[in-house]
Amino acid sequence: MGSFRVNGGIKLKGEIIPQGAKNEALQILCAVLLTSEKITISKIPNIVDVNKLIELLSDMGVKVTKEGPETYTFQADEVNLDFMATEEYLKKASALRGSVMLLGPLLARFGTGKLSKPGGDKIGRRRMDTHFTGFQKLGAKFNYDAKNEIFHIDGKNLKGCYMLLDEASVTGTANIVMAAVMAEGTTTVYNAACEPYLQQLCDMLNRMGAKISGVGSNLLTIEGVKKLGGTTHKMLPDMIEIGSFIGLAAMTQSEILIKDCQIPRLGIIPDTFRRMGIQLEFRGDDIFVPAQKHYEIETFIDGSILTVADAIWPGFTPDLLSIILVTATQAKGTILVHQKMFESRLFFVDKLIEMGAQIILCDPHRATVIGLDRKTDLRGIRMTSPDIRAGVALLIAALSASGTSIIDNIEQIDRGYQNIDDRLRALGAEIERIS
Structure with a gap:
């Protein structure tokens, strides 16, 4: 130590x-899994939590290229879903609180997600019910292995719906939005978080081809699309x-x-x-x-x-x-x-x-x-x-x-x-x- x-x-x-904003970076980096095209992100902070997430994305098969001191290019065109079943993946994901936001993009694009219980600061209870209840309302099937503390989610046929979040969780809203952008139909999320970092995520997704309205408010409307493309993004x-x-x-x-x-x-x-x-x-x-x-x-x-x-x-x-x-x-x-x-x-x-x-x-x-x-x-x-x-x-x-x-x-x-x-x-x- x-x-x-x-x-x-x-x-x-x-x-x-x-x-660059740590809390924004954790959301934006997970969003690169939503497309097979290149995404260039600048002002990425050189901090442990962010570097761990970049390493985890690379282990999952995302092509990561460092273009400058704070700029990276990501291309998730050959994601290895089998890696999620390995002990290495579960161990690395559990060391990082932000890893929970991998689930939304994985469900949206690949219809499946797996994660061990995320770690992070020891600051008391940090429940994740908002994330999983939102996924379930979109049609995902959720299973929690309490003995091994592993979450399994099947989301092959996500469909848009109306949902009222039980709390305005920033990471919960981000996860649900990323899951909903390619769901069939329209999703309406009320009591959504509206922090600037979430606004940044929504703006980036819209540049990628998503259809999200109400950005900056606590009522988001998301019209599902079939595919998202690449973009560039700068952190706050x-x-x-x-x-x-x-x-x-x-x-x-x-x-x-x-x-x-x-x-x-x-x-x-x-x-x-x-x-x-x-x-x-x-x-x-x-x-x-x-x-x-x-x-x-x-x-x-x-x-x-x-x-x-x-x-x-x-x-x-x-x-x-x-x-x-x-x-x-x-x-x-x-x-x-x-x-x-x-x-x-x-x-x-x-x-x-x-x-x-x-x-x-x-x-x-x-x-x-x-x-x-x-x-x-x-x-x-x-x-x-x-x-x-x-x-x-x-x-x-x-x-x-x-x-x-x-x-x-x-x-x-x-x-x-x-x-x-x-x-x-x-x-x-x-x-x-x-x-």
Whole structure:
């Protein structure tokens, strides 16, 4: 296992470019299975989860060509379906949460799919009922081998239908849309997720010849087509990285310019950080965060404590709540962070408390943070990254703390953040990767 050694308390300065969006990449890469023609994708992030999925596609027979540092061409004209029956496939797929989105394209084009229970972050229950209920409504037959934790799906005669999703799951919606694009007839999906990454997927599929309307809303209509063709696609910048860099700048009193942010696609993320007292300046499509010694959390109009909670788009993304929480530790004021979707995602706060933060963990879903207003520095400690987002929150805390911190299990951070240590060093951070 690798670790980061971080010397904190250093003000950073410079420009940083967000990587391509991890959560979009996992959907878009699975979609290459929908056609035998070439698909060229640019701004693919060089991170563990994405690289694992590219390797898995290659093992399945997809021809993968690296055209540049962030650009790949994929051609799925000789997919080996027999590979899905091997232990190697099941093992590799189980190591990657995003592998579940292989099922929709496999059902649409080949009428069959098989998958072991996907892994990913240990952040509580992440049920997949929405995926499989949607497949069943399209006419697929579903079987779960509970002993071996293997899903078997037969979808040789998918037919369009109306469905109301039990939750607006992003990956569930993506999977159902990819299964429905070549189903017979018309599929209507209500309570669909409408995140920018899902909009990107739908736009790409439409360029490939799909007929999807209602993109950007929670009501999608999909007219099935017989065949899809090739296309080119460029990923959005990762909104979670952008939010992480805003929090990093505030915590370390740094002046940072975040480049090429696609600001109109960030939703309420900038305004949420502004409510925490963080100054942001839009310069074209860049976000400039000036160095601030103090930032003060707003209250609600009636004077009550500000609550930041996650919600389906266009609400606040759950992936940034860890960043909001850590950034609040040095703000002036108090905030309640309410993580509704996952019951284990706030447990990393014990490390922040050990560093000197004033946090009350109310229950698995809620934490109250009383900001220190820089009257006391956080102190460096040794800690372990439990998941991608908590890991980066702890990294931000370490960069702002006095003294040296060691962060173990940084493989979790590498799953979602591209060469993060190199990019932080370019801003002046003292961070090194150690064994």
